Amino acid sequence: EAAVTQSPRNKVAVTGGKVTLSCNQTNNHNNMYWYRQDTGHGLRLIHYSYGAGSTEKGDIPDGYKASRPSQENFSLILELATPSQTSVYFCASGRGDNYAEQFFGPGTRLTVL
């Protein structure tokens, strides 16, 4: 069974609307991450978390909020979606030490019209 799952897998939103992307992991990892993937930019870190109740800004946090209500769940929130946020979003989990790999979910394709 997949250890990192994301929902929805596809989402179409309108400009100015609120969007919530959800992520669940069964790896019991402390750390979770949200990335966006765009051609020419690769994977860019938006927000991350050390554990339940914590959220930290990544490299491109503007326009995004995050919530980590439990060890298993990590959400990405777009309060006022804009067309520039059209992208593929990936959630990942990891142990948190320097040498540990990250485990990625299957991604969510978001289109903001």
Add this chain to the structure above:
Amino acid sequence: GDSVTQTEGQVALSEEDFLTIHCNYSASGYPALFWYVQYPGEGPQFLFRASRDKEKGSSRGFEATYDKGTTSFHLRKASVQESDSAVYYCALAVNTNKVVFGTGTRLQVLP
């Protein structure tokens, strides 16, 4: 800040060709280096890592050697197959919580 540079955006090869994808890094500390692979419609998945100078990481026939002198971690495979077609990401981690990814290299292997 810390960064990873992959010079090839796309690589096209025939089956059994030799593969090299170049990766150079810039980091303030002593990073761990990674390669990830992403198949169509999936999330990236860990391929292998190296954490110290001259260490070789390898998996599934792919390998790379950590070179602190040239700040490089080039991915190589002696004989590629069509099933290796994917996007390959080089990445580094300097502290415990953040990984910096390169822009990715799309590999297309023609039968």
